[in-house]
Amino acid sequence: MDDGTVYTRDFSCVAGTRIVNQLRNEQWIRSPCILGVDEAGRGPVLGPMVYASAFCPQSSNISDRGYADSKTLTHEARAKLFRAIDADTGVGWVAHIMSAQHISNHMLGKDKVSLNSLAFDATCHVIRSALEGGANIKQVYVDTVGDAERHRERLSRAFPGIDFTVCPKADSLYPIVSAASIVAKVIRDKSLVDCQQVLSLQGDVGTGYPGDAATMVWLKGHIHPVLGFPPLVRHSWETSARMLEPPEAVSIKFEADDAVDGGGAICSAQQRLNFARTGGAGLVESSGLGRHIFFRARKLQRVTDVF
Structure with a gap:
């Protein structure tokens, strides 16, 4: 889905999909804005990783809207808040979806790319998409990846003129990051379901995390001894790599x-x-x-x- 298209609630599992809600006709995006960035799905062995940004005017007070770290909310509460964010013409958002296959191909390819590098690129994508949509971003709040100060310096070099605040637990401290957290989590969960349907994969995948018993049962039930796992699985994760060792799978040496x-x-x-x-x-x-x-x-x- 291209930047600027109307949001259709079709969360594709195609690598690099970007979804932007349509706000080009809103006058407020030209006034000074704040933007928050957060992710969902960094740790799971199944499904995509989603980075999202949410932005609004600096003059807006969104502290009373119930936005919170998505991990502290129920599925129903997240869905309700997401619908409210999506319908709010005073808040914009962008999502960048990286499929499991996209992640694996980059991490295991000839020119290996770390997960932190993919995360940094995705952060830049959701900020740049908001800017390209006309938003006058002046302040950005980001949940840290690795060293907070180094992360802030890299982002400042990539986007001169924007003031960055990078710190742990930003999704709990700043409502605009909480909004981004909700967007990322809802799209990640829906995209996981959509990908499973597109690939015609049956069974309960659970949350997709290695610590989830349902996820591990699903993985064990979908091992092909030669071809490995379907594209829903991140082959670059140690969890899946260990499961493909003999006797569960055939060892292949080129x-x-x-x-x-x-x-x-x-x-x-x-x-x-x-x-x-x-x-x-x-x-x-x-x-x-x-x-x-x-x-x-x-x-x-x-x-x-x-x-």
């Missing part, structure tokens, strides 16, 4: 894994593809040296050199 050089050291040289020549002429190998990086990165060699 030829290029743990390649050893002449001195016995582990090396990361390009994988060589071996093919048998027709007519029994033996084997040929392609090192990829001198080839364009596109072909070397994909371990491709000329077919005419092989057959």
Whole structure:
């Protein structure tokens, strides 16, 4: 869903989905605004991680609206508050959804990206989307990820001219962060259900956290011994990685894994593809040296050199 589109309550499990409620015609977004950022789903082994921002005029008093840390609210209370936030033309919000597959691909890919880096990028996304929507953001409150001061400095460099407050428990201290917390949690929970339906996965997934007995039962019931888990699962989590070890799953080792050089050291040289020549002429190998990086990165060699 593109930025600025009308909110349709369709929480896709597509990586990088951004949802923005429509406030372009509201005059207040041009006045000085505050914005809060919070996340939901950082720790679960199932489903997406959602970052959300909520923003409103600095002159607004939202302390009496019942916004609170989403973890302290019941499911029903969160849903009611979310509907109120979404219907309030004096409050804007943005959500950035990162699917389990998106998280795993980045954390396990060739150029590995840490969860903290993904979180920082998502924080920037929800702030930038509010700015692109016309909001005149002057003050931002963020729940800390790692070292609070370092996090604040990075955000200040990314958004010059905006004053950042980064601290633990911001979702309990600042109502605008509480509002973002509610948005993130409701969308995370709904997106988990939507993803399960899209993937036609049956059973009670629980909360998605490793400590949830229902979640662990669901994981054990959805192991494929060769293909592993469905895309709803974060393969980059230690919980899922341990469950894919024998005897529950088949151990697979590729030829290029743990390649050893002449001195016995582990090396990361390009994988060589071996093919048998027709007519029994033996084997040929392609090192990829001198080839364009596109072909070397994909371990491709000329077919005419092989057959």
